Amino acid sequence: MANLEKYNNAFIETFEITEDKLAGLKYQDIEAWDSVGHMGLIAALEEAFDIMMDTDDIIDFSSYEKGKEILSKSEYGVEF
Amino acid sequence: MGLLDSKVCLITGAGRGIGRETARRFAEEGAILYVTDYLEGSLDPLIGELKEKYHTDVTPLYFDVTEESAAKAAIMSVKKGHGRLDVLVNNAGIMRDNVIGMIGQKLLHDVFDINVFAVINMIQLANKLMSRQRSGSIINISSIVGLEGAAGQLVYSASKGAVAALTKAAAKELAPNGIRVNAVAPGLINTGLLQAIGENKIQENLKNVKMGRLGEPIDVANVLVFLASDLSGYVTGEIIGIDGEATV
Ligand SMILES: NC(=O)c1ccc[n+]([C@@H]2O[C@H](COP(=O)([O-])OP(=O)(O)OC[C@H]3O[C@@H](n4cnc5c(N)ncnc54)[C@H](OP(=O)(O)O)[C@@H]3O)[C@@H](O)[C@H]2O)c1
Numbered sequence: 358m359a360n361l362e363k364y365n366n367a368f369i370e371t372f373e374i375t376e377d378k379l380a381g382l383k384y385q386d387i388e389a390w391d392s393v394g395h396m397g398l399i400a401a402l403e404e405a406f407d408i409m410m411d412t413d414d415i416i417d418f419s420s421y422e423k424g425k426e427i428l429s430k431s432e433y434g435v436e437f
Numbered sequence: 438m439g440l441l442d443s444k445v446c447l448i449t450g451a452g453r454g455i456g457r458e459t460a461r462r463f464a465e466e467g468a469i470l471y472v473t474d475y476l477e478g479s480l481d482p483l484i485g486e487l488k489e490k491y492h493t494d495v496t497p498l499y500f501d502v503t504e505e506s507a508a509k510a511a512i513m514s515v516k517k518g519h520g521r522l523d524v525l526v527n528n529a530g531i532m533r534d535n536v537i538g539m540i541g542q543k544l545l546h547d548v549f550d551i552n553v554f555a556v557i558n559m560i561q562l563a564n565k566l567m568s569r570q571r572s573g574s575i576i577n578i579s580s581i582v583g584l585e586g587a588a589g590q591l592v593y594s595a596s597k598g599a600v601a602a603l604t605k606a607a608a609k610e611l612a613p614n615g616i617r618v619n620a621v622a623p624g625l626i627n628t629g630l631l632q633a634i635g636e637n638k639i640q641e642n643l644k645n646v647k648m649g650r651l652g653e654p655i656d657v658a659n660v661l662v663f664l665a666s667d668l669s670g671y672v673t674g675e676i677i678g679i680d681g682e683a684t685v
Contacts, residue, residue, distance in 0.1 A: 400565070400568060403565065409513050409562070411509065412505070
């Protein structure tokens with residue numbers, strides 16, 4: 358599975374939303390993306406990419422786009 | 438059949454004292470062990486002993502518990518090695534103090550960095566693996582002075598009081614994920630940490646222990662075996678005293 362597909366699936370499965378809602382989606386935009394949902398999303402991404410994210414990055418992960426930027430960092434090495 | 442057969446357990450600060458004895462008892466009960474300490478090579482004698490006596494699958498990890506990235510790498514290596522973590526014992530700790538009026542910022546930061554902040558960090562990291570498997574036991578080491586306070590030990594008492602509080606908070610938050618979080622509150626335990634206060638002071642304090650003897654690391658390790666094992670499967674958010682009926 359391509360990385361973008363894995364990334365999108367983490368959002369789609371955690372928040373039970375459709376792909377067309379992803380662009381521009383921000384933390385707390387939808388009910389499912391609250392703090393508990395956020396931890397679920399992080400767990401799904403860590404599982405999908407076999408990584409462990411730093412706490413500061415988990416806190417900074419404020420939107421669909423920001424998340425891509427964070428995962429692209431060299432320590433995680435996820436290429437989109 | 439051991440009480441911890443095939444359980445993957447990580448014990449911090451296992452080079453000496455309570456941590457080392459806990460590693461021995463866990464090994465005796467069949468645990469798969471990750472033992473950590475600060476000084477490279479300091480775990481060699483323990484590793485040799487556990488392999489010879491109990492044929493333990495034991496891995497040493499050397500890092501300073503206050504370094505977030507090193508702690509993360511340690512948990513990553515547990516994940517890579519065994520894919521799960523059943524038990525975390527947050528044992529590494531220091532006892533340093535001063536009288537009120539002479540408590541400097543460095544002392545405060547050193548004690549809280551190791552005794553409190555590192556513990557919170559390790560819980561966050563362990564939770565990543567334990568939540569996925571929906572099970573786990575996290576055990577923290579508080580202290581009788583964390584619950585009662587002790588004159589001349591404001592900083593250490595505060596740090597161990599924080600450990601008691603964070604244990605209860607974490608137990609509440611993690612129970613729905615099947616993770617238990619407990620702590621022990623030892624009294625006077627015969628280790629290097631206690632001996633540092635000097636023989637005279639130890640004898641003086643001993644007068645306040647109704648059982649009339651110091652605790653030994655094994656007295657703590659035995660309770661940790663219980664908290665790590667399935668025998669305590671419905672116990673969470675508890676702070677268990679191990680003090681021979683002491684008062685401070
Ligand atoms: N002994 C008591 O009477 C007593 C009573 C109540 C609670 N406790 C608590 O029980 C726990 C164990 O104490 P103990 O008596 O066994 O003490 P200890 O003999 O001094 O052992 C402490 C261990 O923690 C390690 N450690 C300290 N700072 C560390 C760091 N930053 N990173 C990694 N490892 C570190 C030490 O490594 P090094 O050898 O490299 O320094 C050592 O192996 C502590 O949390 C302590 O506060 C002890």
